[in-house]
Amino acid sequence: MNILAFAISDTLEPGDEVLLTVAEHASNILPWFRKQEEKHIVINYIPLTANGRLTVENVAKTISPKTRVISIANITNVLGYTVDVKAICELAHKHNILVVIDGAQGVPRTKTDVKEWDCDFLAFSSHKMCGPTGVGVLYGKYEHLLKLTPPFMGGGMNSRFDTCGNYSLMLPPLKFEFGTQHIAGVIGFGAAIDYIESIGIEKISEYERKLKAYAVKRLQAEVPNIKIYNADNDSGIITFNIEGIFAQDLATHFNAHNICVRSGQHCAKILLDYLGTAATVRASVYFYNTKEEIDAFVEAAKKGEDYLDAFFE
Numbered sequence: 183m184n185i186l187a188f189a190i191s192d193t194l195e196p197g198d199e200v201l202l203t204v205a206e207h208a209s210n211i212l213p214w215f216r217k218q219e220e221k222h223i224v225i226n227y228i229p230l231t232a233n234g235r236l237t238v239e240n241v242a243k244t245i246s247p248k249t250r251v252i253s254i255a256n257i258t259n260v261l262g263y264t265v266d267v268k269a270i271c272e273l274a275h276k277h278n279i280l281v282v283i284d285g286a287q288g289v290p291r292t293k294t295d296v297k298e299w300d301c302d303f304l305a306f307s308s309h310k311m312c313g314p315t316g317v318g319v320l321y322g323k324y325e326h327l328l329k330l331t332p333p334f335m336g337g338g339m340n341s342r343f344d345t346c347g348n349y350s351l352m353l354p355p356l357k358f359e360f361g362t363q364h365i366a367g368v369i370g371f372g373a374a375i376d377y378i379e380s381i382g383i384e385k386i387s388e389y390e391r392k393l394k395a396y397a398v399k400r401l402q403a404e405v406p407n408i409k410i411y412n413a414d415n416d417s418g419i420i421t422f423n424i425e426g427i428f429a430q431d432l433a434t435h436f437n438a439h440n441i442c443v444r445s446g447q448h449c450a451k452i453l454l455d456y457l458g459t460a461a462t463v464r465a466s467v468y469f470y471n472t473k474e475e476i477d478a479f480v481e482a483a484k485k486g487e488d489y490l491d492a493f494f495e
């Protein structure tokens with residue numbers, strides 16, 4: 183996302199607009215903030231619906247003659263809502279706007295087809311799909327990659343340079359490989375992708391959605407003081423609070439039951455202002471989770487209030 187924000191911003195004029203949403207991960211906001219400071223591009227936020235969804239209608243309403251880029255996650259990391267990328271690309275391209283997709287959450291759990299979507303760029307991370315940390319994929323339409331200037335320089339990406347300061351770069355994708363690549367990570371990532379493909383992404387999506395629906399149904403029926411922010415999403419991300427319990431305390435409680443959840447702001451700090459809460463707990467279901475684990479999770483959630491009693495005894 184940094185490579186894209188930096189390289190694309192180099193092609194923009196001061197006052198040109200980049201559209202984001204408040205639901206984006208820091209990785210899809212902070213690189214653009216840097217360019218707002220340095221290049222005086224303007225960041226605008228596409229309004230979300232009351233429950234945090236991004237609609238094509240709202241994208242259409244926010245586009246202005248100055249809009250050059252729309253950069254959004256196809257599945258957001260806190261609420262897990264799915265975006266209609268194809269419709270947004272169609273709309274954006276009518277206005278000559280580039281579309282960047284942050285696929286860190288979407289690619290591991292739903293079918294990704296950059297040709298069908300017609301998105302201009304897509305980035306995603308290995309560690310969200312059973313692969314090693316510190317490695318990811320950046321896809322771009324070749325004609326764009328040819329035009330963009332890489333934001334960083336190093337060995338491997340140049341074809342020649344001389345003492346006068348002349349240099350020429352390799353063709354994409356090598357042009358963007360500044361420095362020695364994370365070879366072991368890339369091989370590990372490849373193995374993770376093969377593994378996921380051997381199961382089938384559609385199967386993973388369906389399994390994850392069923393497991394999540396089961397969890398939500400039980401939580402809503404059996405934990406009356408729970409507030410789930412995204413019960414109606416189409417992915418395995420359940421974001422919630424239990425009334426009267428600080429999110430970090432609740433996470434510690436789950437941890438004591440050997441259940442890993444994340445608490446806090448989930449790198450989406452401005453979304454929580456939008457949701458009107460300082461922190462939430464997030465349980466992320468994936469294909470390796472089982473119904474029995476969901477049962478254990480619900481049982482632990484039912485005892486959430488006990489944690490505070492134990493704390494104050």
Ligand SMILES: Cc1ncc(COP(=O)(O)O)c(C=O)c1O
Pocket residue numbers: 207209210255257258259284285286287307308318
């Ligand atoms: C939607 C989204 N975008 C970006 C990231 C950041 O990925 P990375 O840490 O690999 O840069 C994450 C998760 O960490 C994410 O959930």
